[in-house]
Amino acid sequence: MNKTTVSKMIFGAVLLLFTACTQDELAEQGNTLPDGEYPLQIGSVSITAEASEEPWTRVAENETDGMGSHWTDGDKIGVRIGDNEETGIYIINVDDAGNVTVEPETPVYWKSTQTAEVTAWYPAEASSVNLGFQHRNGLTYVLHGTGTGNHQSPVTLGFTHQLAKVRVVTKGTAQVRNISIRNVPTFYTIEEGKITGQDTYLSDIPMLRVEREGIDTYWEASVGPGAEIKYFDLGGMNCALNTPVTTQAGALHTITWTVNNEGTTTIDLLNEDCIINDDGTYYFSGTASHAIRxxxxxxxxxxxxxxxxxxxGNAIDIQGGSPTIHVRGEGNTITSSDKTGIFVAENSTVTITGNGREDKLTVRGGDGSSGIGGYLSREDPAPACGNIEIRSVWIEAYGSKSINYEVAPGIGGAGSASCGTITIDDATVYSYGIEAFPIGSSSAIGGGFDILENKGSFGAITIRNNSEVYVQRGDSYSDYIGNSGSMTYPETGDIVATVDETSTVTKLN
Structure with a gap:
């Protein structure tokens, strides 16, 4: 090997050593970094409310309960490092499991080894927002985020809302089809996710109708901070708030309106029972210890x-007539400690219905009476009960036993009395019988038995139109749907009902 060759090999080795030096080692030589070599890395992005009655975040509302939200795949945020004038755009990626990662579309680069604040914003490129079309396009969001870091590690960005969210919940007998917030600013200018100005012209914001499984329908809209909300248009009715609401950035303002059809009577159960004997419309919401008769x-x-x-006595006592009970919301309970939750007399029919299975009612009887149907009388034989129709609603019904081991099903007759027809149509029903150890037990739906172990009779039981029925008998002496039974006179555990092919009956025990 000659000297020339050796010199070339040594020179080549020196070059290799230089090229093996990391960029971090070069950066340690001073504060300035090479242009375009240290891209900003974003490790995570989170969003929190600054001040909220109930937390809510962006960028799409949670489908389950509407009380939170999440980034959606493809959302873009603007980003700037420190006082640098250059801005970049980063893309939010969300996989099927909900995991969030961030990648640059137009990256920005660290120019110094010094720690700096990173500013971020959503929407990435908009300079203004118009809040007047949310009923068509979905909720509008303006977010400002910050994080602190340097060129050596990913930055965590925390975002806060710059708009408020207004939610309107409606109660009452009227079906409200649309809602608008009246006389508020609708046009705002923004810069890097912060509101910098607003149009002085006041207009209406039509609200977005929101329907989620298991949740009542409500309306939502994003509104600018500091807006004074006084008026709403509820389906053509101009309604004023008793106390105006001033919106706060990052806050959820929930407003509840009770809207009844003309001619609706609000039931007052504060001091006495309510007696009804006409074809009118009646409304009750709240807590009471008196009955509706x-x-x-x-x-x-x-x-x-x-x-x-x-x-x-009976909590809802139908002695005559054929009322329809409309269930609204999830938190409805009807209970009697010694009689029936909902009693319906012979030759009468009660129809219990909702707008869907998100409307729920729990009914309990006591002292040998049914949840829905008949009651046990101490002075006289148990009275016969009429027809029961359950439609488009979610029902939980609980039967009971007396101190004398008389039993009643969740839905049906009590004692040895008869019950009319029972129809479950496009509904979800959980019905529970009761055990009277050591004598016997009641079915979940059907007839009861009395102190002498005489069994009650019942009419046709029909389950149809995609109904889901879950039944729990008291014990093995009774049917699931049908007859109650005793140790002396046991039943076979049948389902004595007509169930169409679209519906299911599930045994719970």
Whole structure:
């Protein structure tokens, strides 16, 4: 090997050593970094409310409960490092499992080894927002985010909302089709995710109708901070708030309106029972220890977030007539400690219905009475009960036993009395019988038995139109749907009902 060759090899080795030096080693030689070699890396992005009655975040509302939100795949954020004038655009990626990663579309680069604040914003490129079309396009969001870091590690960005969110919940007998917020600013200028100005012209914001499984329908809209909300248009009715609401950035403002059809009577159960004997429309919401008694007519009775619990007698006592009970909301309970939650007399029919299975009602009987149907009488034989129709609603019904081991199903007759027809149509029903150890037990739906172990009779039981029925009998002496039974006179555990091919009956025990 000659000297020339050796010199070339040594020179080549020196070059290799230089090229093996990391960029971090070069950066340690001073504060300035080479242009275009240290791209900003974003490790995570999170969004929190600055001040909120209930937390809410962006960029799409949670489908489950509407009380949170999340980034959606493809969202873009603008980014700037420190006081640098250059801005970049980064893309939010969300996989099927909900994992969020961030990648640059137009990256920005660190220019110094010094720690600096990173500013971010959403939407990435907009300079203004118009809040007037959310009922068509979905909610509008303006977000400002910051994080602190340097060229050596990914930065975590935390975002806050610059708009407020207004939610309107409606109660009552009227079906509200659309809602608008009246006389508020709708046009705002923004810069890097911060609101810098607003149009002085006041207009209306039509609200977005929101429907989620298991949740009542409500309306939402994003509104600028500091807006004074006084008026709403509720389906053509101009309604004023008793106390105006001033919006706050990052806050959820929930407003509840009770809107009843003309002619609706609000039921007052504060001091006494309510007696109904006509074809009118009645509405009750709240807590009460007095009963609703129907003696005639075909009234429409609306229960919304109603909790009626009586210590003596039937909680809803249908002595005559054929009322329709409309269930609204999830928090409805009807309970009697010694009789039936909902009693319906012979030759009468009660129809219990909702707008869908998100409307729920729990009914409990006591002292040998049914949840829905018949009751046990201490002085006289148990009275026969009429027809029961359950439609487009979610029902939980609980039967009971007496101190003398008389039993009643969740839905049906009590004692040895008869019950009319029972129809479950496009509904979800959970019905529970009761055990009276050591004598016997009741079915979940059907007839009861008395102190002498005489069994009650019942009419046709029909389950149809995609209904889901879950039944729990008291024990193995009774049918699931059909007859209650005793140790002396046991039943076979049948389902004595007509169930169409679209519906299911599930045994819970």
């Amino acid at each position: 129907v003696t005639g007519g075909k009234p429409n009775i609306y229960l919304e977030d109603a909790q009626i619990s009586v210590s003596g």
